[in-house]
Amino acid sequence: MASYGFLGLGIMGKAMALNLLKAGFDVTVWNRSPEACAELIEQGAKQGKSPKDVAAQCDITFAMVSDPEAAKAIALGENGVTKGIGEGRGYVDMSTVDDDTSKAIEAAIQTAGGRFLEAPVSGTKQPAIDGTLIILAAGDESLYQDALPCFEVMGKMAPYLGPIGQGANMKLVVNMVMGSMLTAFSEGMSLAQKSGLDANQLLEVLANGAMANPMFKVKGQMLLDDNYATSFPLKHMQKDMRLAIALGDKLDQPLPTAAAANELFKQARKEGCADQDIAAVYKVVK
Template sequence: MATVHLRIGDLVWGKLGRYPPWPGKVVSPPKDLKKPRGKKCHFVKFFGTEDHAWIKVEQLKPYHPHKEEMIKINKGKRFQQAVDAVEDFLKKKEKQGGKEQPVQDDPHFHHFLLSQTEKVRGKDTRSTSIQAADSTAINGSITPTDKRIGFLGLGLMGSGIVSNLLKMGHVVTVWNRTVEKVPQDIQHVRKYDTEFTPCDLFIQEGARLGRTPAEVVSMCDITFSCVSDPKAARDLVLGPSGVLQGIRPGKCYVEMSTVDPETITELSQVISSRGGRFLEAPVAGSQQVSNEGMLVILAAGDRTVYEDCSSCFQAMGKTSFFLGEVGNAARMMLILNMVQGSFMATIAEGLTLAQATGQSQHTFLDILSQGQMASTFVDQKCQNILQGNFKPDYYLKHIQKDLRLAISMGDTANHPTPMAAAANEVYKRAKALDQSDNDMSAVYRAYIH
């Protein structure tokens, strides 16, 4: 494909992450904003929003030649409003004889920059966020921290996180509890021998190997952990050759596992008792989102650790939020996963009810994808169900664990969770049908057996 040469002022279609192509204009970035390192990209202002971002050249297309094509494949209300904004811009430009106002005079641009500055200065009392260069907010290039990074747990989520840390130039030491083979899709992407373990894979990519969790912590300044459940998280810290044995004053420990508030509080206390600095940072996303470096990170605890992790969070996610004291991130994560798990069970129920009443499941999905509930999540999960593809992107056993923990949290707060409780029973049935290690969408099978 021929290279398209763009310049300041050109109208384009820009694709950002997993979002559909969106109309925008190539503009000059602020003087103190550097291009992301190693990327050929342009700074784009998107129409219909206040978003600006660096977009890779391969994700940009000229506006006019591709206008009809894009309008056919994107039908959302916000998208149409963005297209209308482009047309209004062109009409105004034509009336002005082809001249346009300087980007610096755009009040929306100044409003956006001000809002980001206020977040960095801590004026947003609700939460503070760090957003990556490939997210919907502006940011400079990711300069990797000079701190030594450790990572414990190379499962579905951890593997993608470590890969992105290495890609962005971080020095990483890894450890994994089991020596199971590399997940199939990671083998395919990197073309490694099937006998390679997760640790072998990342050593090939430049990581170092730690023999035990204690050794990793003792070798590193900041150690991340991402394991399956509260028991695994406790064992990793408190068990033989565990994290606690390697903690020294000033060492940082970041727990990324989705666990209950009680567990995260206990871990924070034992780490702090040894002089360590603690941050919880569970992530919202899936294996695919982790591989793409588009996770949403929810952090709470030691604010200085959060700031020290800035380049790591930018490498692994599209945005991160600081939510205050330890336990808040665990609570928020469980609420989010409770909603997602309940929604997935409802979608499966709808698909099977459509089939039971003689309706086309494909038509149901087509209608759903054109309505207000349309989303990448719905489309991917439904397509996988209809294809009988339940390869894990987020384990069913893990979403059921999250539902169970959320229900328990509701009990503690004396708050009813009847919808989550009903969904939890369906997932338990799916587990009884041997679906634990399949994707959460395999809850569908609980309705057909």
């Protein structure tokens, strides 16, 4: 029976690892703050001592951390994955990073004798809990095939996108569009209310037209309730917007809408909304 590691048990990683456990997979977990492992240990997971330790004993190790710096630290650090992986074992980084970070990790994993796949996800806390994430995989195709049974538990869709960097790029494009839509939506909600319109009626009109989508429905209610309980931390969206704009710079692609949206997310971070949900960008719009 294959064994699986999972590194990083935040809002997303914890839910994803729990789904693997519930599906009967043999899972070893590690988190920088060990107390985050407690619930998974109760559910039958083993606890690893370090990323190195987990990668050394598991056939495939998954990771879900916050940003490129954390991704590189967990993979390339003194007790990182590269120090334990080898003999064709696999490492799947599901964090949202830029393509250069993915390529650097891939090179180090391959040098250490392992296989690497990037697999960032589209989806937030509830899809992670429900196992309905969209997993954007790229890299070693044999590892993709080996990891597919796990992807089918964690997500509803897991396309293979080709060489390393394409998964990262797809995720940045998706989140760039989402962030830009959310700022425009926030402006519309604010304008509607200031002009005397009923915001609930605006949501109803949007829900029945060409722009109907789950994000407007869920985030619209959050704006009306002034409740920004975190599903996707705003600081992570701003990081993704920044990385997408940097990709645009590299490819000489103008991104004026995304750049303007990014400034609103930066302002929201400055005003203390970093750890609140991405919907909190509404606070600076209104």
